[in-house]
Amino acid sequence: MNNQPVKRSKTRVDLYGDRFRARGGSLSPRLQAVASYINENREVVLEHTAMEIAAATQTSDATVVRAIQALGFAGLRDLKQTMERWFGPSISSAEKMTSTVNALACDINSSIDFVLEGHQRACEALAEPENRAAMAQAAALLVEARQVAIFGIGASSILSEYVVRLFTRIGTPATPLNRTGMMLAEQLINLQRGDVLIMMAQKSAHREGQTTLREAKRLGIPTILLTHATDSRFSKEAQVVISVPRGGDNGKVPLHGPVLICLEMLVLSVASSAPQKTIKSMKRIQDLHRSIGKSGGKKG
Template identity: 85%
Template sequence: MNRLLTKKTKTRVDIYGERFRARGPGLSPRLLAVASYINDNREVVLEHTAMEIAAATQTSDATVVRAIQALGFAGLRDLKQTMESWFGPGISSAEKMSSTVNALSCDVNSSIDFVLEGHQRACEVLSEPHNRAAMSRAVALLAEARQVGIFGIGASSILAEYAARLFSRNGIPGVPLNRTGVMLAEQLINLQRGDVLIMMAQKSAHREGLTTLREAKRLGIPTILLTHSIDSRFSKEVQVVINVPRGGENGKVPLHGTVLVCLEMIILSVASTAPQRTIKSMKRIQELYRAIGKSGAKKA
């Protein structure tokens, strides 16, 4: 596995970096500012339009296009395609699983230790003062929420469903935002002012996450981010960041249970801030359970 990663790294050519170093000194100050921004924010640029890059560099979209062309690219699309090739494909889930199980050598005890150590480390980090303070801020926001939207795609989509259910049981309506592509739009339309958003996201600035953040900003919805990539683009655009280690180093499988631990900490804390609301909701659920049971018995 490591040989595979090394081979990929060696075969990648940093075309943008080479052109930037070669042609950058000859650019005007404004063009150089744009080129430097692109070089320092490559992942962000992949998701940005020329207008957004212009806003970030305090220039115009025409200046952005001229800077890109001055480095030898046909335009922004050509630049993005070149950068995507440089980043290369990420490590697939199959590769991560292969790396993990091979390292464990079919040993049940080593598998148990792998998971236990991962969760133990996560719990230690979650209990650190900065995370406790972040959770306190998150709970204060959630306690006043009209509704909670929980964003998570991929494996986190299941956690979004579960967390939404727990919030609803505790008296705060929870809405999962866990679809991909255009189907996410049908879920985002449910967000309104007065809501609070919880995001589960890592470093990849995918379109679903960026679109969800933009909609939250448009509505003035505060966002709480659960991530281990505390320096990602997402972390720079939210109100609260909680550091949740998931493992996954050296190509190993990440542990999603650590995120679940954090979610349950938050949800129980929110419930404890308004116990009467929580108890009232749970009693009503019990009444509905009994009504459903009685109606089912009559039909039988």
């Protein structure tokens, strides 16, 4: 992972960076460790509590607060507000759609080309040797899995449900991790040693993803990450990273199709690696379906 601070427009004042450079050298080693961590992991810090920053820096939450105050901030909330102003406002889904449809200018052919070209670029990237090697690593883990857990929230939650069905059909037990809050906690409790985690996540180090990774790490569960943000914190924690371009450049709408393509590649790789189990499972599903069909309309 590249731990260099994210570069922003020169017209935007980097208040934290200025204070860190001016005062960081005079801090005690422990306070300096916290201040350096914040400087190098700004997007992560936006999602963290003082206790989570303390855990990452092997200090205490009181030390975290002292470090922040030593740089002239009132506290963590003041620091986060400063960071948010520096990052600038995030682009909403509505804004991305507006930017996309305005660029396409009500032209059906340009809409078709936008999607086709996005998928073509993604397929070319997935076919690169580095991604092929990562997929081979992922398939080797998945073939030996007791159960495959598929993490995806937001729009990816739909993909999670669908891919669970695909794995189940080929005889590989699978479970979705696609909720938030308490409902995600209830899904996570089903994880066990011997499972393998497939994670769909991008740049934002959201708490659902962080909690899932921590639980996977606690249980010794390897993580396969599908992402366009190969420099994210999630990428640093994963055992296998597959780069999946989704478009979305210049504020445009990202495509979810490339992620589905990658997931189907993984499912078929597992199916072809264990053909006897796959065929046996599919035949059993067919037999059950026939049984349901025969008794379906009869009244008891």
